Amino acid sequence: METKIYHQEDIKQAARVIKQGGLVSFPTETVYGLGADATNSEAVKKVYAAKGRPSDNPLIVHVASKEMVVQYVSGISDKSNQLMETFWPGPLTLILPLSEEANLSISMTDQLETAAFRMPNNDLTLSLIRESNLPLVGPSANTSGKPSPTTATHVFNDLNGKIEAILDDGECEVGIESTVIDMSQLDKPTILRPGAITKEEIEKIIGEVFIDTHLVDDKQAPKSPGMKYKHYSPDADVIIVDGSINDWKHAINYYKSQQKKVAILSSQAIYDELDDYSVFTHYILSENKDVKSAMHHLFSGLRQLDTDLLGYNGVILAEGYDETSENMGYMNRLKKAANQTFFRK
Ligand code: TXA
Numbered sequence: 590m591e592t593k594i595y596h597q598e599d600i601k602q603a604a605r606v607i608k609q610g611g612l613v614s615f616p617t618e619t620v621y622g623l624g625a626d627a628t629n630s631e632a633v634k635k636v637y638a639a640k641g642r643p644s645d646n647p648l649i650v651h652v653a654s655k656e657m658v659v660q661y662v663s664g665i666s667d668k669s670n671q672l673m674e675t676f677w678p679g680p681l682t683l684i685l686p687l688s689e690e691a692n693l694s695i696s697m698t699d700q701l702e703t704a705a706f707r708m709p710n711n712d713l714t715l716s717l718i719r720e721s722n723l724p725l726v727g728p729s730a731n732t733s734g735k736p737s738p739t740t741a742t743h744v745f746n747d748l749n750g751k752i753e754a755i756l757d758d759g760e761c762e763v764g765i766e767s768t769v770i771d772m773s774q775l776d777k778p779t780i781l782r783p784g785a786i787t788k789e790e791i792e793k794i795i796g797e798v799f800i801d802t803h804l805v806d807d808k809q810a811p812k813s814p815g816m817k818y819k820h821y822s823p824d825a826d827v828i829i830v831d832g833s834i835n836d837w838k839h840a841i842n843y844y845k846s847q848q849k850k851v852a853i854l855s856s857q858a859i860y861d862e863l864d865d866y867s868v869f870t871h872y873i874l875s876e877n878k879d880v881k882s883a884m885h886h887l888f889s890g891l892r893q894l895d896t897d898l899l900g901y902n903g904v905i906l907a908e909g910y911d912e913t914s915e916n917m918g919y920m921n922r923l924k925k926a927a928n929q930t931f932f933r934k
């Protein structure tokens with residue numbers, strides 16, 4: 590099949606594809622999603638097939654209003670209500686208890702008792718949902734295991750020929766996927782996946798929030814099935830450098846001595862200090878240390894450097910941040926891309 594590129598004027602056509610059980614990648618403020626009718630199990634099967642996604646990993650349901658959620662859940666607690674009022678549309682996904690009659694197709698294996706809901710902050714996608722009048726499943730629109738797509742071109746590179754269309758709305762602003770919070774146990778709101786909305790921001794609205802233990806201890810199994818898979822990985826090895834400029838210099842010398850082509854993924858400030866050290870290629874994440882900019886550019890940078898290193902024995906040295914709550918989303922994705930590997934002299 591030929592994958593079409595749609596723009597704002599093609600929303601009606603995109604909605605028709607969705608209603609007929611086809612796949613349309615849609616833009617959001619976080620990353621591009623792979624959209625299908627969440628009430629059509631045949632369409633949802635095609636999503637798993639196109640991505641090569643493990644069948645036990647459930648999908649997020651994208652809605653255009655809180656009212657759309659109400660028809661599928663057994664109830665919305667005051668705290669969940671407050672979170673939706675405060676953060677929707679926006680990069681926060683809520684896990685809620687499903688009602689018994691909910692006719693959603695969000696997993697290829699178990700009959701789930703919960704589902705993840707999110708209202709994305711993107712006008713084109715909100716009109717696509719309204720026009721089709723359907724909730725949309727929307728995993729990130731990448732081949733499973735690869736960095737999530739933050740431009741229509743990334744989606745095209747991964748899924749050309751496998752999906753009907755891509756709704757192009759330029760670059761995603763945030764750059765990493767939404768914060769996922771489990772609200773299905775009333776007394777224990779728990780963050781399963783960190784994102785741009787931090788624990789502190791959520792606590793300001795609903796009080797104490799927990800963090801899934803796997804996010805602080807590598808040996809624990811994650812509660813969110815998707816968090817256990819290898820992820821965000823370019824083909825080249827990724828190594829995190831989080832020390833002084835001397836550590837960067839040691840790392841470059843070390844990998845060059847191993848006959849590797851070195852790629853640098855860092856702020857301009859770090860890169861400028863390395864100007865005597867010729868490296869094979871580089872990608873700038875931010876001017877100075879700036880986690881918002883680094884998040885925005887991370888997946889693009891990993892994809893670009895991987896392309897540059899294609900056919901070479903390459904290594905990507907990537908800038909680490911302190912693991913504060915604000916930096917947790919960035920570091921979570923980077924550590925997965927790096928398979929938890931840090932450079933240590
Ligand atoms: O920003 C985002 O959330 C993007 C955009 C496209 O909206 N979507 C996204 O979807 O990241 P995906 O499928 O790549 O990640 C969904 C995550 C996975 O880790 C999955 O295991 C988890 O949410 N999840 C979904 N339903 C769940 C449930 N009922 N219980 C626990 N975890 C769930």
Ligand code: MG
Pocket residue numbers: 728729737
């Ligand atoms: Mg994903």
